[in-house]
Amino acid sequence: MFADTRPADLGPAGSPQALARLDEFRIDHARERLTLLRQLRDQSAAVSVSAPDGTSFSTRVWAVDEQRGTLSLEADERSPALARVLALDEATAVAYLQNIKLQFDLGGFVLVHGHGASAVQAPLPREVWRFQRRGSYRVRTSEAALPMARFRHPSLPEMALALRLLDVSLGGCALWLPGDLPPLQPGTEIGLAHIELDAHTHFSASLSLQHVSCVGTASDRGDRASPGLRMGCAWTLARGNAEPLLQRWLDQAQRSQRRYGS
Numbered sequence: 001m002f003a004d005t006r007p008a009d010l011g012p013a014g015s016p017q018a019l020a021r022l023d024e025f026r027i028d029h030a031r032e033r034l035t036l037l038r039q040l041r042d043q044s045a046a047v048s049v050s051a052p053d054g055t056s057f058s059t060r061v062w063a064v065d066e067q068r069g070t071l072s073l074e075a076d077e078r079s080p081a082l083a084r085v086l087a088l089d090e091a092t093a094v095a096y097l098q099n100i101k102l103q104f105d106l107g108g109f110v111l112v113h114g115h116g117a118s119a120v121q122a123p124l125p126r127e128v129w130r131f132q133r134r135g136s137y138r139v140r141t142s143e144a145a146l147p148m149a150r151f152r153h154p155s156l157p158e159m160a161l162a163l164r165l166l167d168v169s170l171g172g173c174a175l176w177l178p179g180d181l182p183p184l185q186p187g188t189e190i191g192l193a194h195i196e197l198d199a200h201t202h203f204s205a206s207l208s209l210q211h212v213s214c215v216g217t218a219s220d221r222g223d224r225a226s227p228g229l230r231m232g233c234a235w236t237l238a239r240g241n242a243e244p245l246l247q248r249w250l251d252q253a254q255r256s257q258r259r260y261g262s
Helices: 016-021 030-042 080-088 242-260
Strands: 046-050 056-065 070-075 090-097 100-107 110-114 117-123 129-132 148-152 160-168 172-178 189-198 201-217 227-237
Touching (some): 030 056, 030 090, 056 080, 056 117, 100 117, 160 242, 172 201, 189 242, 201 242, 227 242
Antiparallel strands (some): 046 056, 046 090, 056 070, 070 117, 100 129, 148 160, 148 189, 160 172, 172 227, 201 227
């Protein structure tokens, strides 16, 4: 999932195929990239810098120099993590501006000193990716699409369930459990589920049941008329293309709802 500081998975080594699927999240204009980087500087936003081996350190943007084409980050020379990242000379930075997650690659690091402080300097990123922050936007699903979650009942493995998804966010979902099925209790680890949001958006995720509430009858949402429970679940998305698939689906749903005022 889009954890607070973990870079989003852009595919194997940023493959052209993976990047093509993410075109709508790329900030194309250099001026817009500069504006966002300066906002990170002006707001003293925390920036997490992670190397491919998982080593990471937290910093802030110190300076954005358009003329020299450089980005400077605050640095603690005593940090072993900083030394490791500098040695690898390859990292991904993640930062937030309100509900927007920014991600960009950095390299060509130079450690510079001046006025009693140190900074890590790198060329300005040529690409910046913008994602919706985890859990910040929730989409009520369309009845026509019949989005489903398919998994085995945790207490009755022989029972295969196909439950309607009521709403979806980057952090999880809400499922409708018909009243004629064995109930589940908050705290239950549901395990791996296959999620089908529409004909083109399928992925796997591990579900953890967070809360359960009574929702009257399912006919309130156009399903068959019987008592049911609303189950709020957090999920951990499977590695691979699950993150960009879900992100793209949410962004498209958000644009559609804005367009039609829903």
